[in-house]
Amino acid sequence: QTLEQWARDRSARTRSLSVVYTQPLTPKWQANLDLVLSRTGSTPASGGVAATAGSGTETYLGAQMTGNGIVRKGDTLIFGLRRARTARFNIISFDSAARFPVGPVSFEPRFRFARRTDRFGPGHQNAYRPSLRVTYAASTKVALDAEIGFTFLDQRWSDAAFVGKSEERATILNLGYRFSF
Numbered sequence: 001q002t003l004e005q006w007a008r009d010r011s012a013r014t015r016s017l018s019v020v021y022t023q024p025l026t027p028k029w030q031a032n033l034d035l036v037l038s039r040t041g042s043t044p045a046s047g048g049v050a051a052t053a054g055s056g057t058e059t060y061l062g063a064q065m066t067g068n069g070i071v072r073k074g075d076t077l078i079f080g081l082r083r084a085r086t087a088r089f090n091i092i093s094f095d096s097a098a099r100f101p102v103g104p105v106s107f108e109p110r111f112r113f114a115r116r117t118d119r120f121g122p123g124h125q126n127a128y129r130p131s132l133r134v135t136y137a138a139s140t141k142v143a144l145d146a147e148i149g150f151t152f153l154d155q156r157w158s159d160a161a162f163v164g165k166s167e168e169r170a171t172i173l174n175l176g177y178r179f180s181f
Helices: 002-010
Strands: 014-024 029-040 056-068 076-085 089-102 105-118 124-137 142-158 163-179
Touching: none
Parallel strands: none
Antiparallel strands: 014 029, 029 056, 056 076, 076 089, 089 105, 105 124, 124 142, 142 163
């Protein structure tokens, strides 16, 4: 009974509302808009675990353009812009992705930039994430994937008590397969 109560105490309730609007603009381009409002409740202290505060209402707004057959037949281009206001941060991000099929192989370059600013202090973080994914359709049911990407994070703080910066670099390599059944 005690364990069940602790589990209930650690399970915050989340409520969200999503509104999505999609509109074809031309035979090749489509626009998408989405709005998400979300609120996660607090959890009480129990079982030696500290209480957590609720998030308040968080807002996510996004716009995306998707194009098909723009550069060559069978390709897909996606450009997106998002704005988020969370309990702790304001975030703005730009995403771009493309898919260029050449026979059984697809090349998928991607790029993401995000800027996160602290709502309660003078700090910010910029994140840059370029990557390239290659997919080989071995059959109608099996696909092999390889992706290499890089992450560049630059973070800065500046207030009366502390001034500093942090730079992080990472290389990411993913190998995988997909089996459709």
